[in-house]
Amino acid sequence: MPAVQETIDQVRSIDVDQYKYGFETEVEMEKAPKGLSEDVIRFISAKKGEPEWMLQWRLDAYKRWLTMREPNWARVSYDKIDYNDIYYYAAPKNNPAPKSLDEVDPEILKTYEKLGIPLREQEILAGVEPQNRVAVDAVFDSVSVATTFKEELAKAGVIFMPISEAIREYPDLVRQYLGSVVPVTDNYFATLNSAVFTDGSFVYIPPGVRCPMELSTYFRINEKNTGQFERTLIIADKGSYVSYLEGCTAPKRDENQLHAAVVELVALDDAEIKYSTVQNWYPGDAQGRGGIYNFVTKRGDCRGRNSVITWTQVETGSAITWKYPSCILRGDNSRGEFYSIAVSNGMQQVDSGTKMIHLGKNTTSRIISKGIAAGKSDNTYRGLVSAHRKATGARNFTNCDSLLIGNQCGAHTVPYIESKNASAVFEHEATTSKISEDQMFYCQQRGLSEEEATALIVNGFVKDVLQQLPMEFAVEAQKLISISLEGSVG
């Protein structure tokens, strides 16, 4: 693996400070008043120029949320969140919205440059094969600041735009699908999101279209005391295909910031959606101060026959991760896949996994989860596989492996496997182990340092999942994993 040497070099070049995206951008911001109220929701809705139905939808969600209780079943612990000590809307002062990149605050453009996210199409084009291009929607706190390749995508009939724009421009499409996979009442954080979501991406792929390039959204939390509540909705119409990537970072701060996103995917007959995430929110410092609370609801609905939804995630950041990208396998012969690498170090807490709900006939699912715990972190895989009465011929294979580095951390596996159909065949296997001394010795005997050997072995451990990512992402993810584990050996 050629990336290994690169990884090691990168790890070496970094000192104590492992989080390289922790800088802050100085821009003038406009915010809603602190706290949550109907007025704040009206404020957000007005800022987005939303139609009345959307406002009503938000207000209904808010009323519902007030009656709900924060879930406590996950294996994570944190101080009570004061929902009135958060800004629910923060956007660079730049109204009306920039029409082209030239109107975007140069500080923000610099930010994305520093993050390595190219927003200028000509820069992207230079030296990149057309098929390897990636269209980007850049979300900065509560608003989308730029979306690239919109026109070229439009030629193919693909709609890719901030969801706030889509609500105005394609209200019928949005109204038909929004909340149809994750109902407003689904869970505490999803309901909160429904009330206050600010931006996120909207994607529609028309029937029979193979999206001509990878789509991606890059989320950045910049402002203090701000929550990010993005909402993403992706619809793959009959026989279409799309691959979507998501990346996230935030500055280093002593406070905890809340990120409560909702992602809904709908795949109709014969459609396929690949959704990949590299989550690298600020994880907090070694003492567990600061970091993002990443409480997200992601769910895909394989609504049509033969549809396919694949979730791939590399989770290295956040102080707390609470996340279960799921598939509802409703269409006959539909397939759901979940590939995950979750790395935790320091005081991080991860409770993540998936749900595969088999409703249709001959539905299949596959779960490959690799958890790596180091430092004083806790890393839990929690997953549900269920076959309902009518899910004749359902198949699941689950493999979840955990690796512990050091004996101050914990790795846990909590699978729920429920079958109500005799012809459903479910197989689940899980292991927990450490890097074997023999492996280490072998590598060291061949001249690798302990750190190099660990990087090498960890790369091997997560290989099955990395292979699911698009090439550039895979390389990036591999680096991230090694950086996250820096300082965990010896």
Add this chain to the structure above:
Amino acid sequence: MADVTLMKTPAETALAQAYESAKAILPGNVESRAEAFELFTRSGLPHRRVEEFKYTDLRALMREAAPFAGTPTASEAKAALQSAKALAGVEALQVPFVNGHFVRDAVDFGSLPEGVEIVPLAEALASGHDWLARLSPVAWARQNPVYQLNTAFMADGVMLRVTGQVETPVHLRFVTAGNSAVATATRVLVLVEEGASVTLLESHESPNGANHQPNDVIEMVAGDRSNVRHVRLNAEGDGALALSTLTLKVGAEAEFFSINVVAGAATSRHQVFAILDGENTKARINGMTMVKGGQHADSTLVVEHAAPNCESRELFKTVIDGEATGVFQGKIIVPHHAQKTDGRMMSAAVLLSEGGTMNNKPELEIFADDVQCAHGATCGQLDEDLLFYLMARGIPRKEAESLMVQAFLGEAVEFVEHEGVHDALVSVVEGWLRARA
């Protein structure tokens, strides 16, 4: 949910009344009973929102609480024991309980096998026997509502102490008699001292058609270098709601084996709470469940590797016919210091019919890095290719299924070394299969 006070169900109200009227006459230390019942009252009968009872909603399954059984007369006890059949063919020291009360007349205290001591629990509780200090070896079992109920209501049982190599199996025989539903709460404390060895059998039976509600707790403290083989057979009648708990604390360099065989009861839940408390101990905990019709059987297991270098193996086999439900919840816990732990847990289920349900929840909770732990769970039908192979040799489908079910379950039973007990369990399987043919 903690800050919501739910209305008490009729069963909970009945239990509260039963406790009020019984607490004055139940033997022994009032405080521990009161504490257990107080804890139970706080959460009530566990329901599906309580994680540990997600798949066995006792609030829904126990609509009414049966009254606690009184002490049977000598002739009632005799009649009940005469009709008892479970594991009857195995030559053993019989320690019988009828309706939760130890039948002391049935035990010849003068000629107990060497190395075996038996003390009736009701007496011990009343007199404050020394061994009582060794009750509740697994502290966290006290958090469990089924265990709490037993502690609050336990009326009788025995304390059994093993000090040598005991060849004759000791057979704890639990019989609930009569056709009107009664509840029982029996407690048995088994002390296997350092280096001692014993085979312990348990059988549980009651007449078909009666909605008895037995709740039994066996607590075992096994010393260093001890060797315990434990076989439990649930042959309850088809109306019973049978709750049971095995707590275990085992010392160093010991060997422990336990298998629970479920072949009866409308609803059953068997809980094992085990702590491997000394180094280099090997424990194997197996289960074999056969359910049909509307039966519901839950096997719940928590094994804590509290010392380094221990090995545990858990193998649970479930066969589900009709519209029955099987549940397996198993958890292996490895704390920071339990390095070199080797734990492997497997649950395999076969659904023989449309309409059955299997819920599997195998968990690992690991805090030590130098360990080898794994769990697996499978669920599905009998292999069609194998069935075809057998049928192509002329074996009819039902018979081919039986052969395969026997082979499937056999893997859990083959660890029973005592030939007579092994054969008795094999006949239980055969009997179950004959009944479905």
Add this chain to the structure above:
Amino acid sequence: MLEIKNLVVQIEDKRILNGLNLTVNNGEIAAIMGPNGSGKSTLSYVIAGKEDYEVLDGEILLDGQNVLEMEPDERAAAGIFLAFQYPLEIPGVASMTFLKAALNAQRKARGEEELTTPDFIKRVNAAAQQLEIPKDMLKRALNVGFSGGEKKRMEILQMALLQPTFCILDETDSGLDIDALRIVSEGVNALRSPDRSFLVITHYQRLLNHIVPDTVHVMSSGRIVKSGGKELALELEANGYADYRTSEAA
């Protein structure tokens, strides 16, 4: 006597047999040869009654009785025996237990008395000895951990014990070394009799040096495309299947 008339079979919408006709007379050894994918194994499974195959047309008559409506175990009791190309492993079921269950089930289906245990053991031992099967192998779980050759010998042992009237050998020679091939062939030859017929399915002529057929049929694209005497096998060995593959493209 086995007669197959215009057999059309598909699996998962894919046509495998396309109007196959074949007659095997009593006492006859018929060999079926053909390239990979021509449908040879499908034919053996359909005769034995495997579920996954959908018979769209045609019939299979064993002594005039259509077997297509029969369950696999009924076909076995009627005298059909399939020696599997890949015999299945059955963990937990001892070979002896299995053999006894099979033999007695068939006897019962035919209205015969079940065998007593000593009688049964005597028969098994006699058959095992001839096939050089050690006794401890019979105590082990059926086919579990057996080598390829041991599995095939176990198939022939079952054949010897169950005394079927129509035997199908599906690629019995695959995975056998020369000694095992000899033992297996001798076992089969010992079972030749005027009222027992064989259908020997093989890719190579090699097996037919040991089990000499009366007739040879060439199968391609789910049909018998040529029939002849044993010399046809030698011809195929020399020229290969190239001549017959063209029909697949058509």
